[in-house]
Amino acid sequence: MEYIKNFNVRNERNLTMLVDFYELTMGNGYFANNLEDKIAYFDMFFRQVPDEGGYCIMAGIQQLIEYLTNLSFTEDDIKYLEEKNIFSKEFLDYLKNFKFTCDVWAIPEGNPVFPNEPLVTVRGPIIQAQFLETMILLSINHQTLIATKANRICRAADGRPVMEFGSRRAQGYDGAIYGARAAIIGGCNSTACTIAEQMFGVPSAGTMAHSWVQLFSTEYEAFKSWAEVYPDNCVLLIDTYNVLKSGLPNAIKVFDEVLKPKGYRPKGIRIDSGDITYLSKKCREMLDEAGYSDVKIIVSNSLDEYIIRSVLRQGAPIDGFGVGERLITARSEPVFGGVYKLVAVEGNDEIIPKIKISENEEKITNPGFKKIYRIFDKETDNAIADLITLDGEKIDVTKPLVLFDPVFTWKKKKIRKYYIKDLMVKIFDKGKLVYECPEVCEINKLAEKETSRLWHEVLRFENPHNYYVDLSSKLWSLKQNLINKYSNIYNDN
């Protein structure tokens, strides 16, 4: 679809200046200290799965790529920075001639991801690698948050289609657009956000609002007019006045009088308020009695995974869900706390690992330039654990693999029949894009497949099993040594 690509170009923005101001003051500082070309490694990772869940769904790489591809400072940007009167001429000249030269690795979108493993790693001159912090975090935090929430909601819907309906309550235009994209990645089957179909080729859908019904003198007339325009795809919104006394009876009348004579089957009814469990049961009975057992019941109105699970457990005969504000804002936990930390620098032809110490053990970073391997069970193809190693470490898959808990190291697990997958792929090589993003609908399928390879204990909503994210012995020892070194220097004086 060529026009979709054109469309993207039309809306392409240069977001170079969407950056925390301190990245600029630091950039200027590197220059002043002749450190701008120092090669540094940064990891983007998160510490906690939202909603106390067992895993997240990776998303946001395509937008990160678009940002990195467009990275350049305009004359206006330079002029604006000059007027701040704090940046050196050398630094501003560097920005003027900015050329992106970093290596970037990332876990592809749609994969389940877990706390404390790098989702994105950047290697390059520190002035560049540092500068990317805001946009890497913003891109991945937002879409991973929404994809993860959508995945929870779709799991609760248990195979029934979930439509993303939240544009009007999103946090800003991109919240709606990229939120719709992430919702599809997480498992939604369509979105009400029209522009998202144009931009990403994801299916958009929608029927009528209450205002359509209000516009006509009677509800019957409103339904009749609608059925005449859309006889082959007729879904009626039946809660403008009274679902059981007016909405559904009028809908059935229109099905009988307008669609039946023309040989059309109605598609569905939608309920957007009230007690949806009670109403859907009553509507199902009335529809069946009237000979419309194939007509679907769609519900919407402040739904999330908990309400969907609850109404289904109560036996509500609902065929599809429209989910709005609680999905598009991840209302129950609207912050995805990804961070971006310096993990190493290069010097004297070696990689010097760096660590951020904290009194809170969870907040201590994993130092060094690393790789992540996902370990799969050879018999079930299920994911057993992720293993983080230093770059260059080899895993001999012909031998048993011993995993150990990074805190309680006596907790060990020996794995025999397994295979491994290198999780991260290279996205940019010395600044050149070397990765092609799959279509969003492909990512949706990947997410479904890879999620199905997790143990049920990791998938469940309540008290999920903590999926193992372990460190190789070598990485574990390196980390301990650095912790000891820094706590000696900084805590014992």
Next chain:
Amino acid sequence: MEYIKNFNVRNERNLTMLVDFYELTMGNGYFANNLEDKIAYFDMFFRQVPDEGGYCIMAGIQQLIEYLTNLSFTEDDIKYLEEKNIFSKEFLDYLKNFKFTCDVWAIPEGNPVFPNEPLVTVRGPIIQAQFLETMILLSINHQTLIATKANRICRAADGRPVMEFGSRRAQGYDGAIYGARAAIIGGCNSTACTIAEQMFGVPSAGTMAHSWVQLFSTEYEAFKSWAEVYPDNCVLLIDTYNVLKSGLPNAIKVFDEVLKPKGYRPKGIRIDSGDITYLSKKCREMLDEAGYSDVKIIVSNSLDEYIIRSVLRQGAPIDGFGVGERLITARSEPVFGGVYKLVAVEGNDEIIPKIKISENEEKITNPGFKKIYRIFDKETDNAIADLITLDGEKIDVTKPLVLFDPVFTWKKKKIRKYYIKDLMVKIFDKGKLVYECPEVCEINKLAEKETSRLWHEVLRFENPHNYYVDLSSKLWSLKQNLINKYSNIYNDN
């Protein structure tokens, strides 16, 4: 600042297709029923103040204006819609030649606003007025949410500056950019979001990250290098290793050894983790002892209005706050539930009011084309109440004004010394922009001024007084008549 205006143009987007798909199916439906030119009135309003607060701060009008000004369908849009195979040629031709001709009224940004009063009213051909729903809601919902949250946080900070630090955790790029704008409207004094300064002329600010400190072999060396680059604006981040044993002693050493000899005073220190109450008290003592009683203590780390109030009550000597994720996502209540409802249509030279009935009394809409007057006390200049009237009603300010509760109508209040202000201004006249948006910093001042005119009982966080939003007798009677009419038709069959 000419370059700011250019910058806006560079990043201008056509968001015409950011629309719920059902607006398009309805648009096509109006055409099929020859209703496209029917003149309709829609109100945008909300039903509840987030966080159980007493008022909201209006925001988002400027972006709404940009959207309406750019409203047009490209050839790609038309081609995309054609391929859906459900839209008539007449409808697509209409879109191709689309010309915006609506009247739009709105309450200007920065004003305190209350539940159930129209924030935006649109009058025009229903096919157009309906089409605007998604973007009106999205623009106003998002920015009003963040401006309101920022206002709460700034009130808790009680005059101390609050810096917006949340870009990396925002829900999408616009969440960061327009969120920063709304944060300034709500009361923040600066933002870390650089592009927001370029676009809106709001002050941006920022110093260093932990990575700066990690990059150097020692913390002292890192601070020293920083102080040498920024001697006249030196703020050091002191929690990379250990605030009291390492961070602050190193900072003081650098103040003494680098800044003092050159005659510079340091500006501040920042603490981004740990027990900020305890640490700020200890740091204050140590700074004072070292002769730096003028050096400010800035804190950040998952702050919101509740934590800020708590640490200040405990006597934490904090001079400024950096607030991130909990502000930029309005984490405690991340959804602003604005709605957009049909309230009237024109026919036979009269305005025919429309109502949306609900079993939930709060969800019944106020019908008709309306005006809002804010009633001020002549002696104190405080806002007493908002009165919603039908268009054309006159208030004789020389006579006492009787307000009554719209539910418990026996609750009456007679007001004698008052003056009134027509709250809504006309933004578009038959599609032509007739309003000039103030600068964001001006809106910030307006918000501060207008908020100070609310009673303390409305301002407080806990159990605020419900500000009166009353209906004129004429509007109240009209509403009752419509409720009775529809409940007779739809509930009693």
